Amino acid sequence: MDAYLIAMLVFAGFYALMALGLNVIWGLTGMVNLGLVGFFALGAYASALLTTKLFWPMPLGWAAGAVVAAAAGAIMALIVARLRGDYLAIVTLGFAEVIRLTASNEIWLTNGTDGISGIPGPWRGDVSPPEFNLIYLGIVWTAVAVVFVLLARLSHSPFGRVLRAIREDEDVAAVAGKPVLWFKVRAFTIGAAVLGGAGALYAHYNAYIAPDGFAPLLTIYIVLALTAGGVGAMRGAIIGALFVIALLESTRFLSAIIPGVSPVQKAALREGAIALSLILLLRFRPQGLIPEKTRTKATP
Structure with a gap:
């Protein structure tokens, strides 16, 4: 049970990193x-390939995963930054599917649907599996703490205030003299770098990656995590990730104890319980568990 809880906390850390990256962009x-999983996959594959085929040290592989995803994010932002609303969502979702299909078909590079195995992990093989999980738990949540501090400072900096102005009305921000496109590209690049770093860490924890592991459902979970925690709040991204992991795993045990139903019905009941919980949360707490704090000056 302890090993299971530690593993879930590790995955909660991955979710928290992805939610923090999404929080900068959205x-x-x-x-x-809606293309989060594409940047996550880019970071995972970049680090996995560099460490297994070119034998780079793991820290360099993690950094390379973030850099590759950041570069893809910058290019993507230049293409889609002028799109808004549903059009932007559709294009980014398509980007994630292109990455997944490319990984499935470019066998010479990614080994196709068979995936990449034998990805090294820190001290894997030198310590017991429980000890490895504890070590990786510390690594992942250290990364979450560092990213949280950096993004929280960015959020309260003049750069962050310009991003909020663009979020509220980018035409007004442009009239005020702010280069909206340049700020959007930088925000997208920063968010993509965090997503790629999360993917790199995931690859070395799991020791195996394949295209099926980067399905669009993961993006939905991260969007739900940020929505539940509080859109725009860095603390909300972390709390939302913990909430979503707890909800997903607790319902797994809840459906298992219901007598007289088939496995298919139990799975349906689990999905229904997750959906109902999220609907209730968004109905009675639409601003999230930790809503964003806005700073306004009092009227004289």
Whole structure:
């Protein structure tokens, strides 16, 4: 049971990193990004390939995963930054599917649907599996703490205030003299870098990656995590990730104890319980568990 809880906390850390990255793109800047899993996959594959085929050290592989995803994010932002709303969501969703299909078909590079195995992990093989999980738990949540501090400072900086202005009304921000496109590109790049770093960490924890592991459902979970925690709030991204992991795993045990139903019915009941919980949360707490704090000057 302890090993299971530790593993879930590790995955909660991955979710928290992804939610923090999404919060820069969507929460602060207002750009709807449904291609999260594409940047996550880019970071995972970049780090896995560099460490297994070129034998790079793991820290360099993690950094390379973030850099590759950031570069893809910058290129993507230049293409889609002028799109808004549903159009932006559709294009970013298509980007994620292109990455997944490319990984499935470019066998010479990614080994196709067979995936990449034998990805090294820190001290894997030198310590017991429980000890490895504890070590990786510390690594992942250290990364979450560092990213949280950096993004929280960015959020309260003049750069963050411009992003919020663009989120509220980018035409007004442009009239005020702010280069809206340049700010959008930088925000997208920063968010994509965090997503790619999360993917790199995931690859070295799981020791195996394949295209099926980067389905669009993961994006939905991260969007739900940020929505539940509080869009625009860095603390809300972390709390929302913990909430979603707890909800997903607790309902797994809840459906297992219901007598007289088939496994298919139990799975349906579990999905229904998750959906009902999220609907109730968004109905009675639409601003999220930790809503964003806005700073306004009092009227003289």
